[in-house]
Amino acid sequence: MPRVTDYPLAVFGLSFLLLLISVWTGALLFRRWWPPKDSTRDDFGVIQAATLTLLGLIIAFSFSMAVSRYDQRKTLEEAEANAIGTEFLRADLLPGPDAAKVRALLADYFDQRVLYYTTRDEQELKTINARTARLQAELWAAVAAPAAATPSPTTALVAMGMNDVLNAQGYTQAAWWNRIPSAAWILMLTIGICCHVLVGYGVKDPKEERALLLVLPLVMSIAFMLIADIDSPRSGAILVKPVNLLSIAESVRPR
Template identity: 30%
Template sequence: MVVEFLYHIPIYVVFLFLVIVFPVSAFLGYLLGINYFRDKEVVEHSSFIPTTILGLLALLLGFTFSMAVDRYNRRSEVVVKEANAIGTAYLRTDLIPEPYRTKAREALREYVSLRIATYNVGYEKAKIQNLRGRSVSLQDTLWADIKPLASKDRTPIMGLYIAAMNDVIDVSSERHFATDNQVPEVVYLIIFIVTFLGVTSLGFIDGTAGKKSRFGIFMLSLLFSAVIALIQDLDRPRRGIIRVSQQSLLDLQSSMKD
C-alpha cells in the first residue's frame, strides 16, 4: 500500500497553505515587475506568458479532476460490488449442511464488520494492515471449510456456493486496489508549480504596467486553491469532506440476522 506525503495532511491545511502562498507569489511577481522591468516593451512582449501558463493550468486541472472522479466512482462501485458478493455468499450458506452453515454465517458477519472498519480506520497504516490481515484470515478459514464439503458434494448446488465465496475473495483484492489507486503525487506537485508560476506572472505583468489588481489576483488564487483542494479531497478515500459511501455494506450488515 502506497500512501504519499500529501495524503497525511488535512485538506483544510492544504487549502489554507495554497490560499496564502499563491497571493504572496503574485505579490513577489508584482514587486519584481514594478522595480526592475517597468517598461512598455516588456509588457507587450510578456503578456502572453500568464495566458499560456494559465491555459496549461486549466488543462492540468481538467485532466487531474477527471482522474480523481474516475477513481472516486470506481471506489463507490466496488463497495456495492463487494456488498453484493458477500450478500450472495451469505444467502447461499443455506445450501450447505451444519455445522458449516452456522460457522460460515458467523464468519461472514464478522467479515462485513472488518470490511467496514478497514474503511473507517483512516490513514493509520498499522491498523489498516491489521484489519486487512484479519480479513484474509477469515477468507482462508471460509475457503478451508469449503474443501471437505466439495470433496463430499460435487453437485451444481455446491458449485453455486463455491463460486459465491470465490467472488467474495476476488472482489476484496479489487477493492484494495481501487482504494490505494490514487492520483500520483507528482501530478499535484506539477499543478502547484504551474499555478505558482501563473499567479506570479500575473503579478509581474501588473508590476510592469504599474497597475494593482490585488482583488482579482486574490480571487484567482482562491479559486485555484479551492479547485486543487477539491481534487485532492476526491482522491482521499478514507478522509476528507467527500467520502465514499459505505451504506451498501451497512445495509448488508443490518440484514445479516438469523
C-alpha cells in the same frame, strides 16, 4: 505512507501560501528588476493567457481523474456488498453445520469490511487488514472442505461465490491505492506558481490592486483542496460510505 495530499486542509493552506508568495514575487520583485515595456505588452498577454489556459486544463484533468477514482471506489463497494450478500444466501446450499459456520464467518467479515470503509486511523487499519486476511483464510477453508468431500455443482457454486467475495476485496483494495500520481500534483503546482508570477508581473499597480491579487491564489487553492478531498479515500469530507454493505448486513443478520 501518508502524503500531504491526504490532508485537504493542509493542501489548501500550503498551496495558498505558495501561490500568494508567487503572485507577490511577480508583482514586486520581477517588476522592479525587469520593468515591463509597452512594446512587449501584447506578447506578454499571449504568454500569460496560454499559461493560465494550460493550468486550467491540468486542473480539469486532475479533477476528472479524482472523480473517476471516487466513482470506481463507490462501484466496487456496491459490487463487494452484492458478492458477500449472495454468498451468504448460497451458504444455505451447504450441509447444516458448514452453512452455520460460513454464515457466522461472513457476519464477522461484514463487520471488518464496514470498518475498513469507515476508519481513518492507520494503526486500526492494519489491525482490520490482519483480521480480514484471517477471516478470508477461514472462509475459504469452510467452503473448500465440503466441496472437496462431496464434489457437486452445488458445492462448486458456493466455492465460486466465495471466490467472488475474496476477489471483490482485492479489487476494492487496488482502487483505494489508485490515486492521482505525485508527479501530476507537482506539475499542477509548478504551473500554478508560474501562472501566479506572471499574473503578478502583469499588474500595473500592485498596491492599489492588492485585494485582486488575493482572488486567484484563493480560488486555485480551493480547487486544489477539492481535488485532494475527492482523491483521498480516508480524509476530508467527501468519502465513500459503506451504505450497500450496511444495508445487506441488516437484511441478512436476522437469519
